[in-house]
Amino acid sequence: MASILEARGVTFAYGPTKWAIREMxxxxxxxxxxxxxxxxxxxxxxxxxLLNGTLRPYxxxxxxxxxxxxYSKSGLRWLHRKVGIALRDPDDQxxxxxxxxxxxxxxxxxxVESAEARKLVLD
Numbered sequence: 001m002a003s004i005l006e007a008r009g010v011t012f013a014y015g016p017t018k019w020a021i022r023e024m025x026x027x028x029x030x031x032x033x034x035x036x037x038x039x040x041x042x043x044x045x046x047x048x049x050l051l052n053g054t055l056r057p058y059x060x061x062x063x064x065x066x067x068x069x070x071y072s073k074s075g076l077r078w079l080h081r082k083v084g085i086a087l088r089d090p091d092d093q094x095x096x097x098x099x100x101x102x103x104x105x106x107x108x109x110x111x112v113e114s115a116e117a118r119k120l121v122l123d
Contacts, residue, residue: 002066004028005051010060012046020046052083077110
């Protein structure tokens with residue numbers, strides 16, 4: 001069975017000297033509960049943004065459900081259906097005028113027609 005998440009030699013920096021992650025390697029298999037803990041500035045957020053495709057590693061490879069990360073439009077669409085992030089501050093995450101608009105954003109962003117998205121939200 002494929003792993004849930006895997007990193008092989010992943011390196012990422014916010015600039016030429018501001019390293020967030022250096023040569024990280026790990027593998028999380030099914031079933032697993034994991035807590036990601038660490039002091040401010042050690043790369044927790046960078047790792048999460050790498051795992052959902054927002055950031056790309058400078059070096060190394062990332063795998064989700066055994067598949068290598070694919071940064072094409074269709075690859076990111078698939079990835080975003082598998083990996084999500086809940087931000088610490090709801091004001092950074094919620095942007096619709098209503099709860100319904102926020103909930104409908106995901107389906108609408110994935111090509112669901114407006115009437116179907118509304119039905120999904122209300123169900």
